[in-house]
Amino acid sequence: MGSTLKPAGKENRTFSDKVILVTGAASGIGAAICRKFAGAGAKIGLIDSDEKNVKDMEHSLLESGAEAFAVKCDVSVEEECNFAVAAIIGRFGGIDVLVNNAGITQRSTFRDTLSSVYRKVMEINFFGSLYCTKAAVESIIARKGMIIVIESMAGVTPLLGRFGYCASKHALHGLFTTLRTEIRKYGAHVMTVCPGFVKTNLQTRALGADGSITTHPQSTIGRQTTPESVAEEIYKAALKRKNMVVLTFMGKLGYWISRIAPIFYEKLMARQFRSELEKSRI
């Protein structure tokens, strides 16, 4: 999916000794990315909002023989992002790859959902990535590195019931595909990643209409993949410096249907998710 940018240099074809900073590193896809790149010889900077979880993850990477350094950071707070990114640059000397992965989701009808829920989702998913990128971008440019953005199919297609999530991921798509056009001339790159449904803690912690964790079961399309298979695909695509990665057969199919026949896609998707949404009405 997407065209492949010519790598800026041969050094970008391996991640051995490169510094990879992963946000939301203590769980799910972020943790799997840390393990994958650490196994390939990268030095891993970890950011997560839960101090114990991120330190446990650091410990497990160190035990496996990798170099790792964790900093507790709530990505929705710009000062914390500045501090955490500076600490990781201080520890390893710079950043080659920033993986903007930290995120939360929400499941509820638009009419029921408080505006504060949308704001919270935007603050973590969108502004969290923006703050970390602003803090790391000079180092990434200096090293002709790359920014990997974990979007979602909801970043490039509509997704009923996840309005705030969808808005935050579309915003990320706009920001980062445009940033690519600014930093490309310096040899730096942006790769966006659109997974379908992945078996992680994301859905079990989804916010409901009033901002508390929702207990309503979720609908999915296709089989859920594992964080490990997502990390493997991201690793391979990062080696090739792809522009955009859409994961899984169902994801690719959905993406192309949404491009070729957008209204047909809207109807198909809405049929799949409508009953879940009705159950979540307050």
Ligand SMILES: NC(=O)c1ccc[n+]([C@@H]2O[C@H](COP(=O)([O-])OP(=O)(O)OC[C@H]3O[C@@H](n4cnc5c(N)ncnc54)[C@H](OP(=O)(O)O)[C@@H]3O)[C@@H](O)[C@H]2O)c1
């Ligand atoms: N799972 C899917 O089906 C799926 C599909 C497409 C895209 N994605 C995207 O993949 C990314 C990772 O999600 P996941 O599925 O791996 O979910 P996950 O297991 O819930 O992991 C999300 C991580 O982000 C961290 N995080 C949340 N809020 C944060 C904050 N304010 N500051 C710092 N870290 C924060 C969480 O830390 P705490 O534990 O401390 O909250 C957690 O470690 C997200 O951007 C998500 O949108 C997931």
